[in-house]
Amino acid sequence: MQxxxxxxxxxxxxxxxxxxxxSKGDFHKYASDNAYQRSLTGYSQELPEGLYKVHLEGEKxxxxxxxxxxxxxRAFDKVDTIAVEDVMVSWSSYSGKYSDFSVME
Structure with missing residues (x-):
């Protein structure tokens, strides 16, 4: 039944x-683990100046x-080994071009 x-x-x-x-942990592992738990695909990438980009596709x-x-x-500093300062989100259309979640160099 669907x-x-x-x-x-x-x-x-x-x-x-x-x-x-x-960060007392690896952000890429943190993102990857959370994406995997939610069956999301895409990637994480470290950008200059301590900024991370996460691109996700899947169920909204x-x-x-x-x-x-x-x-x-971000709200509760001690929730995890990753303390988030700011989160900015941009939504777009699903492309279906990712088969899993990976780390981009």
Whole structure:
């Protein structure tokens, strides 16, 4: 039986820019683990000046949950080994070009 809530109309894409306050862990592993738990595809990439880019594709509700987890780490400094300073999100159309989640060099 297929859930009526799933389908291509619920698929989306988001590019998330994350600034960290401090990190006692590996942000790429943090992003990868959270994407995997939510069956999201895409990538994370470290940009200059301590900025991280995460591009996600999948169910919009799962992407929103990923963003919510980042926001929770911004509000509560001790939630995880990653302390998020700022989160900026840009939504776009689902492309389907990613088969898994990876780290871009």
């Amino acid at each position: 859930d009526s809530e799933t389908g291509s109309e619920n698929l989306s894409s988001a590019t998330i820019l994350v600034t960290l306050r401090n 509700s799962d992407i929103s949950a990923f963003i919510g987890y980042l926001e929770m780490n």
